[in-house]
Amino acid sequence: MSFMEKINYLKLIYLDLSDEVEAQILLSEGGCSEYFLEELTQNFLPLPLSYLEFLRSNDGIGLDWITLYGSSSSIFPSLFSILNLWKESHNLDFLELQYCPIGEDSGSNVYCINKDGAIVMFDSEIYEEQEPCLVSNSFETFIDECVLGKRYPEFSFTEDNEFYDFLVKQGWA
Numbered sequence: 001m002s003f004m005e006k007i008n009y010l011k012l013i014y015l016d017l018s019d020e021v022e023a024q025i026l027l028s029e030g031g032c033s034e035y036f037l038e039e040l041t042q043n044f045l046p047l048p049l050s051y052l053e054f055l056r057s058n059d060g061i062g063l064d065w066i067t068l069y070g071s072s073s074s075i076f077p078s079l080f081s082i083l084n085l086w087k088e089s090h091n092l093d094f095l096e097l098q099y100c101p102i103g104e105d106s107g108s109n110v111y112c113i114n115k116d117g118a119i120v121m122f123d124s125e126i127y128e129e130q131e132p133c134l135v136s137n138s139f140e141t142f143i144d145e146c147v148l149g150k151r152y153p154e155f156s157f158t159e160d161n162e163f164y165d166f167l168v169k170q171g172w173a
Helices: 003-016 034-043 049-057 079-090 137-148 162-170
Strands: 024-026 061-062 064-068 099-104 110-113 118-121 133-136
Touching: 003 024, 003 049, 034 049, 034 133, 061 118, 079 099, 118 137, 133 137
Parallel strands: none
Antiparallel strands: 024 061, 061 064, 064 099, 099 110, 110 118, 118 133
């Protein structure tokens, strides 16, 4: 099952999930606007088609340990507001460095797409003293394995974790 099939499956069965699992999923009503996608692709070249496909269907999403940004119309944090926030508060200009911030975890670490299409993480505590950490070679793999799959335990607690148990039952983790 592809990463988008997993997300679409979650949308389909959302109301049938147990309360514990359902509480860890926050879905957008629809995708972002074409205007937002144009603005994004003008500022960050090149972006993986899989990421743009994700945004066309989901204007952000919250899955257990991570929130993926959306547009300014989204219920999720705006990608462009995060750019400004990190530039002002951390003196880190993702745009200048050619990193497209796509989401953040519960510890406020930011995940970005680099110019090669890989996913890297900036630690919110030691961002000034570090190079970003490579997390995944692609957006597809990041969602498929790190957020909804076998690498999930690297990023979140698995003991007494209903969301992780759900992933295991699906055969994803």
